[in-house]
Amino acid sequence: MNKNTKADMNNHLPISKEMEAVMRKHLLAKFSQAEADEYWKRILVQYEAFLKDLPDYGGKKSRHNGPGGTYDCISLFAYYEVLNHEPGMDELYEMNCEVFLPEFKKMAGIVNANRPLLRRILCLAFAMTAKTDEGREGGYIMKVEPYSKDGVRYRFDRCPIAEFAKSHGYLDIMPAFCNSDYPAMEYINAALIRKHTCANSDVCDYWIVGDQSAEAKEHPKKTDEKGYWYND
Numbered sequence: 233m234n235k236n237t238k239a240d241m242n243n244h245l246p247i248s249k250e251m252e253a254v255m256r257k258h259l260l261a262k263f264s265q266a267e268a269d270e271y272w273k274r275i276l277v278q279y280e281a282f283l284k285d286l287p288d289y290g291g292k293k294s295r296h297n298g299p300g301g302t303y304d305c306i307s308l309f310a311y312y313e314v315l316n317h318e319p320g321m322d323e324l325y326e327m328n329c330e331v332f333l334p335e336f337k338k339m340a341g342i343v344n345a346n347r348p349l350l351r352r353i354l355c356l357a358f359a360m361t362a363k364t365d366e367g368r369e370g371g372y373i374m375k376v377e378p379y380s381k382d383g384v385r386y387r388f389d390r391c392p393i394a395e396f397a398k399s400h401g402y403l404d405i406m407p408a409f410c411n412s413d414y415p416a417m418e419y420i421n422a423a424l425i426r427k428h429t430c431a432n433s434d435v436c437d438y439w440i441v442g443d444q445s446a447e448a449k450e451h452p453k454k455t456d457e458k459g460y461w462y463n464d
Contacts, residue, residue: 243291244283247276247307248299250331255311258319258327271314278310282396287370289392295361296372300332305393305409309402321459324408332412336419345422346442348381354440355379358386370395383425383441394430406431407459413438414453414461423448425463432460 247255255275259268289302296302308327312319345351355376362374373390397403410429417424417440425439425447441447451463 243288244286245291245297245303247279248304248331250299250334251304251307251327254327254330255307258311258323274314275307275310278314279307282306282310282400286392286396288368289371290364290368293364294368294371295364299335300328300412302392304328304331306396308409309396309400312402312405321405321408324405325411328409329412329415333416333419336416340419343420344442345417345420345440346444350420351384351440351442352379355384358384362386382447383439383445385437385439387438388430388436389434391430391436394436397431403431404458407461410436411459411461418443423451425451427462427464429460432456432458 252272256268256272259271262268263271283306286306289297291297294302305328308324311327312324343350345354356379358374359376362376365372365374370392371390372388372392374386374388376384376386393409394406397406406429410431413426414424421443422440423443423445425441426437428435428437430436439447453461453463455461
């Protein structure tokens with residue numbers, strides 16, 4: 233992005249290099265090189281337009297804003313908008329996962345959520361993240377429950393991605409973003425048990441257990457009528 237665009241973004245972040253690579257790949261699968269380059273320029277303009285109306289999400293200080301996080305999700309809304317709402321849920325889910333999941337893949341075979349010590353460490357890490365979110369305008373509101381042997385429980389009472397989707401009329405494609413949490417947990421031998429998200433409810437409730445636990449077997453993943461994965 234050029235210097236003027238960066239200056240206009242103030243405390244926000246540009247589209248990550250990882251997401252840019254994924255978007256360009258998908259554009260080239262649909263269009264010629266010249267057309268893909270033109271669409272990419274339009275996506276940058278749309279993305280900047282979206283950012284101008286957003287509150288402070290914490291920029292680099294927020295743990296939620298890395299590759300595949302808040303800003304890359306908003307960039308996918310820009311991609312969706314510029315392409316006239318033609319990308320389907322499957323494509324958006326694939327693009328989101330291509331950027332969001334690599335960090336979890338690196339932990340595969342190393343991190344195992346079936347081990348109580350690992351779950352305790354996860355609980356501590358989530359609590360630290362929740363602490364950094366406090367008092368931030370428009371950011372995440374995250375609350376973590378004290379560690380329990382049956383798994384790690386936390387929730388989001390506010391999710392900027394869901395709020396953005398609600399205010400811009402993109403709720404119909406939110407499963408492409410919310411559902412990626414499930415494969416992320418699988419890479420660390422965990423199972424996500426979740427009934428709601430901030431996109432289809434007023435809370436996003438997480439319960440992370442080991443994938444070999446009784447709880448994981450008792451709460452299998454299902455799909456609702458709008459495409460959200462959930463557990464009852």
